[in-house]
Amino acid sequence: MISPALVKYSVETIDWTPAGVVMIDQTRLPRETVYVTCRSYVEVADAIRTMIIRGAPAIGVAAAMGVAIGALQARDLEAEMPAICETLAKTRPTAVNLFWAIDRMRKLYESLRGQPLDAIRGRLVREAQQIKLEDIAINRAIGANGAPLVPDGKTVLTHCNAGALATAGFGTALGVIRAALEAGKKIDVFADETRPFLQGARLTAWELQQDGIETTLITDNMAGHFLKSGRIGCVVVGADRIAANGDVANKIGTYSVAVLAKENNIPFYVAAPISTLDLALVSGDQIPIEERSVAEVTHVQGVHVAPDGIRVANPAFDVTPNRYVTAIVTERGVARAPFEESLRALTGK
């Protein structure tokens, strides 16, 4: 028999079902727990674009499942495959996991050319499901590698949501926190609310609460105050793309937290799968930063909080230069400066 606590824990971020790709609607959490079913690759692309699903690893899984559902429904797969991949790739520009997952699906497809159509479709569907399963396993490994870094008896600060909801399950940054707790460490969490989309308030606070992990919600501008206060033992965040030199693109505000952590001699850890590395980029300056809509800033959950017609900037990500990053925790181990060498060593390239 499954205990209620475990039922609560086992929220599925994304799942492949006969009806389509099912996702928990992250725009409506925590007030409503609603699942949406994407019945075509176009609907999967829309779900990524509108942030029904978000988080670099999770949108990688979603994109893979989008390619699979597109392949299942294509009348002429060879002719339609480029459009399927391109539509999914154009949804969001910053997280590299999206392109990594699409490339993996495309390469598999190319390797299967000439086989019977049903066999190709079956392999693509299984590959998408495999990417999901691997992601959970990867997060467990990231957790195991990161847990020893977390100071016992202190508070962990995190920004945005790099949790179960940002991945296929367990989470990257929150996976490190979960693994540290599983290892018996006595820690609690401070979660930045993460305007404008409020991933911290709506998602991180919610999923940690579901797990019974002691969590305190703060506004983004309080992080510095608490980093100065002495109660924070380390910062752990996820990543959307990591350049060869260890520069990290992640949710807007990450750079500020990293600077404030360094200023207060607090370790700043980035937890991310190897698929987040983009070693083709020499530095973070080359990472494209998505600019999102004015309404995300002028409105909060539909409520207008700013004067009409005010100009807005809304970069969804920022780049944290490698000098602020204490270590990058991956499923294959922990990379430290100089990151050019340590990251390349982890990838075996």
Next chain:
Amino acid sequence: MISPALVKYSVETIDWTPAGVVMIDQTRLPRETVYVTCRSYVEVADAIRTMIIRGAPAIGVAAAMGVAIGALQARDLEAEMPAICETLAKTRPTAVNLFWAIDRMRKLYESLRGQPLDAIRGRLVREAQQIKLEDIAINRAIGANGAPLVPDGKTVLTHCNAGALATAGFGTALGVIRAALEAGKKIDVFADETRPFLQGARLTAWELQQDGIETTLITDNMAGHFLKSGRIGCVVVGADRIAANGDVANKIGTYSVAVLAKENNIPFYVAAPISTLDLALVSGDQIPIEERSVAEVTHVQGVHVAPDGIRVANPAFDVTPNRYVTAIVTERGVARAPFEESLRALTGK
């Protein structure tokens, strides 16, 4: 004839009228421009506590007018004066201007003992009105002193609202910006939205827009990204209390902006009247920091954005150590490090 633009500009933050102390309701801006009339000192205290009026200089003026209205209505002024002052003093703990204004009113009252009651009351009412007029003059002087510091052709970043709405008029930090524009400098403004109360989004964006000053609204966690980008020429903020060593208590998030400014070699200026100095305090560690309600963080303008029952921290202010402060701009001149000497010299003590 008054031009429409000038009418727009001349929003009165607070005014003494025969009906009572009239304030623009800052909890409802910018969606509604509503004026409330406080008809007793208790109502003035409530308006300060609930942030119908906020901003260190403005609550100083409000408290002075609260003492005046209390004196007008007291049946036994000598007996009731302590309760009037205490009620107003207990509204908010951090901004020292509140206590400064109450002390000024109390000392005047003590100097008037023995005079006819009507004369005492008249003097107290005139003193409160005088404090308001002085505040506008002080802000003009702060603007004149600060304008030369603002780099031409760049963007000024500000946090919270240290504008006309935070004062009797013109503003401290926004007064510096207004004076720089009046001096012909080509600048624009980036305004942090300033969660949880959204003074930046609701008040700064609104009052700068009323004046036709080019303003871009950003979330608090974007400030670091733009400070790194090279477009910000300086930061100007207000203050709620400044210790003898130049440590500055101001709206939560100010410390973070100051650290990020220093990290990016951008000058960080604090604009505040001499009444914000609390030279009795050796350092900012001694400044009491107000903790406000959970609901301010879990809700945005009445909309619930966090899971039920989540723990919250809500310090309304933080302390910026003096090493991050490039200069403190007052009506008597500009203080620079070492602040122990420069601030004391400005006060003539």
